[in-house]
Amino acid sequence: MPSQKFNNSFWIIICILLFVINLYTFYQNNNLKEALDTIEASSSENIELANNLLNDILKKEILESRSEGIIVNTNLVLTSEKQEELLLSEISLDQPKVIIDFSSISCSSCGEETFKEAVNLTKKLEDRLGADNVILIANYKNYTDLDVFKRINSISSQIYNKNYQKMGLPVEQVDSPFVFLLNSEFEAHYAFIPLNRVADLTDAYSGLLENKFK
Numbered sequence: 001m002p003s004q005k006f007n008n009s010f011w012i013i014i015c016i017l018l019f020v021i022n023l024y025t026f027y028q029n030n031n032l033k034e035a036l037d038t039i040e041a042s043s044s045e046n047i048e049l050a051n052n053l054l055n056d057i058l059k060k061e062i063l064e065s066r067s068e069g070i071i072v073n074t075n076l077v078l079t080s081e082k083q084e085e086l087l088l089s090e091i092s093l094d095q096p097k098v099i100i101d102f103s104s105i106s107c108s109s110c111g112e113e114t115f116k117e118a119v120n121l122t123k124k125l126e127d128r129l130g131a132d133n134v135i136l137i138a139n140y141k142n143y144t145d146l147d148v149f150k151r152i153n154s155i156s157s158q159i160y161n162k163n164y165q166k167m168g169l170p171v172e173q174v175d176s177p178f179v180f181l182l183n184s185e186f187e188a189h190y191a192f193i194p195l196n197r198v199a200d201l202t203d204a205y206s207g208l209l210e211n212k213f214k
Contacts, residue, residue: 059174060193066170067180067191073168074186078137078160081146088167091135093184098125098209100157101167102138102177117196118177119153121206125179128210131156135182139164181209 074089091097100122102115125134136159140146146159171178171191180191190212192205 057195060195063170063173064191064193067188070169070188071186072182072188073166076162076165076167078162080160081143081158083143089186093182093186095133096181096183096189096212098129098134098179099182099188100125100134100136100177100179101162101172102136103175114176114194114196117194117199117202118179119155121179121194121202122155122157123153124206125209126156128206129213131158133213135160137162137167179205181212 072088074087076088077085078088078091079085100118102118122134122136134157136155136157138159138161140149140161146161149155150159166172167188169178169180169188169191171180171193174193176193178191178193180188182188190205190208192202194202194205
């Protein structure tokens, strides 16, 4: 009898151990499956982000190249910070000027990070080239918006209101800030659309413009 009880207990223990092992294996496989699913989802998301970035860069490059050498709309009516109207053709271009078009100084549609990237580029160009060589053109409804924009972002350059008119450049197709160099013939050169996801390009571009002023 003791031997039979021992055998029964032994097999009960074996069954419990097998159950525990199977249960552990099940959970391990389930966790592994969840981990693989997570990796797969993450990879798909990264691929999608990379494709979106590539598409944005290609579109940006095409629009920038198509804007090269185009004469801007010199009949554009601008309003100065002093509320004085003048034509774009009346801006003094004794030497080339860097034009930064913010479309709107609130720019809620172009994305906060892209807007910040354009502001940072503006400040960098002011430091490197001098605020007198940088002109901002934007749309704004009242002077308060302009004052807040300049004060919050520490902008020193002159800002003109373009009153929702177009300059006639392909880069205006993007709902985002862009930059170009305007020469005395009112030709646009070195058009550039800042992208916050490729900040290295922005740094390289500011260096390019700096060399043009040396």
